[in-house]
Amino acid sequence: MEIFRNDRTENRKITIADIAEALQISKTTVSRAISGKGRISEETRERVMAYIAATDYKPNVIAKGLAQHKTYNIALTIPGDCNLVDMPFFQNGMQGICEAASAQDYDVMLVTVTGDDLGNLERMAANHKVDGVILSRSMVHDAAAGFLKSQQIPFVLMGTSKDRDILQVDNDHRAGCRELTERLIQSGNTRIGLVGGSRTYVVNRIRQQGYEDALRGARLERSGQLIFEDCDTPEKVELAVEKLLEAQADCIVCMDDAICLAVLQILSRKRVPVPERIQVASFYDSMLLLNNKPAVTSLIFDDKALGALTCSVLLRYIRGDEVKGRTLLGYEIIMRDSTRETH
Amino acid sequence: MEIFRNDRTENRKITIADIAEALQISKTTVSRAISGKGRISEETRERVMAYIAATDYKPNVIAKGLAQHKTYNIALTIPGDCNLVDMPFFQNGMQGICEAASAQDYDVMLVTVTGDDLGNLERMAANHKVDGVILSRSMVHDAAAGFLKSQQIPFVLMGTSKDRDILQVDNDHRAGCRELTERLIQSGNTRIGLVGGSRTYVVNRIRQQGYEDALRGARLERSGQLIFEDCDTPEKVELAVEKLLEAQADCIVCMDDAICLAVLQILSRKRVPVPERIQVASFYDSMLLLNNKPAVTSLIFDDKALGALTCSVLLRYIRGDEVKGRTLLGYEIIMRDSTRETH
């Protein structure tokens, strides 16, 4: 059995003082050359930059931050209990956040918040380790937002909240769901069923609004026979599908692709052909449905772009710039075989 | 349109100097009371603690770190291109890492590395922002490990590498896959097919080894007709399934649950009943297969525990403690309906 031990050789890094000494100038001057703040002659500036390039010096961001009362860190909360559908959303969002952050020399720290346990968030705040935080799409009642407000820590929600005084940026679920539903109506469907996820998530409420917007626009009745909310277990989905078949729905719209996957499996078990007997579409497309046959019609959002934008909004806000209270991003609709017209 | 602007009221935090002044003692003493290092009378220690509790003072970890040449941060690399199967692994691993880190007052920063682009990792290292890094399960050729070695930055791999001088902790895939395969043999199967994922991932190679260990142990031939590697597209999986049916396989073992899901869908389309006509099992169980009918036999790993352990190994290594070069975690086998004996 091999054993490892870190010898921790001192490995001293070069500092601003070393540069000053080597170049026979003051630390102040070196600092100015690097930051570009304050008057400095082009000549000495170039000498410093040349030395830095040659020695591969990198400023210690921590020390810089300490002097400036900044940390150059933001936190991203991740839910402790995350279901499969949300994972691609987080994964891609995270990706976008990281990229936008590093472009401005910021780093992102992870803080888990499980249910109403804000322990880790409080710790992070108490430790003075971040300049702001990004809350990711979350429950209707959000304890975290309340805490951050009370602490006066800048934050933005990557998602939507009805609370208009919290900064938020989100995909335009409502418009997307409306338009997708409209397209399904245009192609001849009149009895479009909805299999919805848990209404504890505001995103699910918004999606439903989009669906209802479309019905209203087409003067179709909003029928209880066609709308099934809170289908958060396979049993509920199965029940919903059965009722929809009974109710002669010509199309089923699923609120997310986990539900959609379940619906497709049930339909397959029941030998109900898609799209011939009934069409199917999903309000959110992740890789879950990727290889399904038939390919399924869906809404596509760019979660990475969402993350990136959320991050830059936060950074601008931290900097003291003006930012819009709510920002909405676009979407794309992909019509595929699962809603192909067959008559 | 509402506009937000951060007014940045000074919001000055209480410091060690404030406490010293209030209590008429030196900063040194306050520091000692908090850290517990150095001799200090129980009485003054209690006075300080009482004051801290009353004022809700929290030390500035950044300043502390600067003085101690530590950051109290570790980095976690996340792959820029992550497929669906890996997401639960990362998500849970992250969770475990965060918890173990915060238990020791450490925070975890995210750094994305896409392909061979180490830009973000280099930046993080250059900025002196972390004491060490956790590399997550990765490709066979890992540029990141090389970079970290050259920089003498402590790191551990959450996964397995054949490079024995990198610290690693992983689930015991090999033993798990061996045992699962053995169980399938014991229950009467003699022609167990394997549908494998991309061999660029070392985890897939290890899983295959476990499978082959079991065949060897049972003196079954390791047949090319039954082993299909690199099935990283739906087409390849489909082809593999067809060949396996032709070859009269009595059971199909899938290397991960995305492959398994594909296999099950194909079988369902072909109207091949599971487990009656052919049994199916998976080497890794995430939520992907959760609601499948029949329930599928699988190996279960505790990825959160893996993350937590990986993190504490790194922290111990950073601290200068001795750690084992390679640590393996256990697994669980759940036999379900998809491998039920029907004869």
Add this chain to the structure above:
DNA sequence: CTGAAAGCGCTTACAG
């Protein structure tokens, strides 16, 4: 244009 000095909020020999 440049520098000496104080400061960010902590720690840690060193001396008493």
Add this chain to the structure above:
DNA sequence: CTGAAAGCGCTTACAG
């Protein structure tokens, strides 16, 4: 047991 002082690696008025 306690404190004055120097230091971690930067920045930033202030003065020249």
